[in-house]
Amino acid sequence: MEPKILCLGDSLTQRGWEVESHGWVAQLAAAYLRRYDVLNRGFGGYNTRWTRHLLPRMLPQSLRNMRLITLFFGANDAQIAPYKQHVPLPEFSSNLRAIVETFSSPDSALYAPDALIVLITPPPVGEKMWSRDRESKSKPFDRNNDVARQYAQAVVQLAAELDLPCVDLWSEIERRVEGLREMPFDGYEEFTCDGLHLNAKGNDLLAQLLRTTVDEREPKLKPENIPWLLPDHNGIQEGTVEEILTFL
Structure with missing residues (x-):
């Protein structure tokens, strides 16, 4: 089996395929083109x-060919109680730890022995934008940024405890919007399309932060350090069937 990358998460990962908004998963797939296949879950x-x-229903039966796994959770867990997506903070940490252990334990059926696991914090909640989005859909206001911060901090803390790399997206966006508070939606419109989900600039930021984090922790996973699957056509001399078969 060829090496692969697994991106596991909620809608912030699902939407990562959206090319029109520079989806961060799509950017990852482009970076590893002809090297590693990217599995969006x-x-x-x-x-x-x-x-x-x-x-067990979400993933392939074996992850032994995985080289990189991203876990991007917290945006839904941080929904305000009593809405159905809410998960209390202690349980959230416990669940995320259990998911990591599923991939890191040799006793697990989903053991991924060669995978670098990277945790990603939920982004901030732009409350003005999110409130407008909820009103436009006749849905209740169910998230706030203070709660999102607590869940982001829990991800950072777990990563430190487990010695795993972490992309602190919450803090990175907060730092950048600090000087944009005069904008209509407090600057969060620079990075999100609705106060929660990433827009093109937000996806560009996450893709950049993830690449930097992976490169620093595991240089061998830099795309330029991974050979292409099969040679470039310029490396094919005659193009005969006999020559092509030597690459099998």
Whole structure:
């Protein structure tokens, strides 16, 4: 089996395929083109509770060919109680730890022995934008940025405990919008399309942060350090069947 990359998460991962908004998963796939295949397992609206128990249905039967796994959760878990996606903070941490252990334990059927696991925090909630989005859809206001911060901090803390690399997207966006508070939606419109989901600039930022994090932690995973599957056509001398068969 060829090496692969697994991106597991909620709608922020599912939407990562959207080319029109510079989806971060699509950018990852482009970076590893002809090197590693990227498997998008983003499930819009899902939280860590549902994911933890449904992993066998979400994933291939074996992950032994995985080289990189991203876990991007918290945006739904941080929904305000009593809405159905809400997961209490202690349980969220426990669930995320269990998901990591599913991939890192040799006793697990989904053990991924050669994979670098990267945790990604949920982004901030742009409350003005999110409130407008909810009103336009006749839905209740169900998220706030203070709660999102707590869940982001829990991801950072777990990553530190497990010695895993972490992309602190919450802090990175917060730092950038600090000087944009005079904008109509407090600057969050620079990085999100609705106060929660990433727009093109937000996806560009996440893709850049993820690449930097992976490159620093595991240089061998830099795309330029991974040979292409099969040679470039310029490396094919005659183009005969006999020559082509030597690449099998």
